[in-house]
Amino acid sequence: MSLLDAGPDRSAEDRPAAGELLRFVALGDSLTEGVGDQVAARWRGWAAVLARSLAPEGRAAEGRAVEFTNLAYSGALTVDLATRQLPAALARRPQLAAVLVGGNDTLRTGFDIRRTALELDATLGELSRCGAVLLTACLPDPGTLLRLPAPLARPLARRMRAVNTVVHALTVRHRAIHLHIAELPWCTQRGLLSVDRLHPSAQGHHLIARRFHELLTAAGHPLGPPPVAEPAEPPPGLAADLWWMATQGTRWVAARSTDLLPGLLALAAAEGTARLRGSSGRHDEQMARATAQALAGLG
Template sequence: MRPARFVALGDSLTEGVGDPTGKGWRGWAALLAGGLVERPADFTNLAASGAQTRDVLETQLPAALALRPDVASVVVGVNDTLRATFDIRAVAARLDTVYAAFTERGTTVLTVCLPDPGTMMGLPGVLADPLARRQRAVNTVVHALSERYGAVHLHAAEDDWTTDRAMWSADRMHPSERGHRQLALRSHALLTAAGVRMGGPPPTAAPEFPAPTRAAGLWWLATAGTAWVVRRCGDLLPQLLRLAVDEVRHRARGTSARLDLRASQACAAALASLPLVGDAAEPEAA
């Protein structure tokens, strides 16, 4: 029997941002791989900073299918919520195609839903709430599709770890080493419970490296962190301001529930528009 193969797809979270090792980023997927595969060569991390669902579908998926993985993690969607082009119907269609492609090949799919970026960054409510609705929609889609395709799903959107400062890096968008380790530990436990053959023990919860000092964190946030935010959501700002004005208007009228209902209806329509299982077009492997 050949060693298990693990391929990770996604954005900067899976790339490992927030968990520096001195040689670059490591992250939860690499930590999980240490207890999943028997050889380093059997783990491939295709995740890239800034990736959206379109990037996962069009670029990462073909490369992943060519590797014939036994386990594939797909953690993406936050960057979609930070763009002016956000479209939950498109997000649902892309994720459906990705999950289906792996499932049809017998690959175990690992999915994760995440907290909304506005709340994690501490934005005012009128700015955070529109982003929260978007992330809730993405999480709803991930939940539904995980069930549809029998994926191993880690719910990490509302746990205590979201309010534990030690679990997050200076930018409040990416986990710290401790947070990445928690994601890896919990993923290892879920895969084990699902009957996936694990090649080794789970990673330890205790950090290997000392946490960055507060001064170092503030310096990163003022330099690289600011640039990261501008690159990820620069085109969103005009739209977000319009959404904030709409939020204030509905709050003043006491009709904020209409915004929640509108988002829920859009999400339901996105899921309803998906093809029946087995009818989706099959992407070609690279």
């Protein structure tokens, strides 16, 4: 199915004609909102960069352009996609829809892989039924990016593995185009990460956009030239990074510490106790079993 053709459930009259917009909608959290890639006073991000490369060469003569809508916002959970972002996305009748979420779920004390699977399956299912080509991705775990000590990093990695396992399964279920963002060289190429070490830098966002462009092209979708290898805008200097951390980063940490920090300390204590008893592998097995049961419960 081409981005310019009807989706599996579209009638002939719904197909984009010459001059009609190619509608691209992005759902997700701060990664897709564009945090880390600031242009003027606003976030841009990988989805906006990709949108500029979606219109095939020669389509301009036909008057065809790309209509891009970014519904992602910082702190969004999978449940927020289904309840808040999905209705707005469906109203735009997208031909391409990006759904990247799950990192914030792992940072919550009430993490529930079953609920994550249900909400993500519902979101992807509704978008697929409206005929959209889907983009999904697995994400790196925040503990690794932040280089947290093992008692903190291990439980976060366990949760992120569970989320990514669900995303991989739902990618197959809904025939999405999947990017292994978790496998990109975030930790070996520091320039790909922003000052907070949780979000891509401008260079990192451009890398994600190029990889999605490559996958769409390989799948047979006619696109324009790929995004440039390097952002046109220079990266912010040290003073700008320090200013961001002082004015925004501190608030970000404080807002999440009320929920995240106590939960992380409890996880770290449980992890330390388990390692002393030689039973830390049991927690991995329990999470893997819960993930399998969550997927089996989808039918």
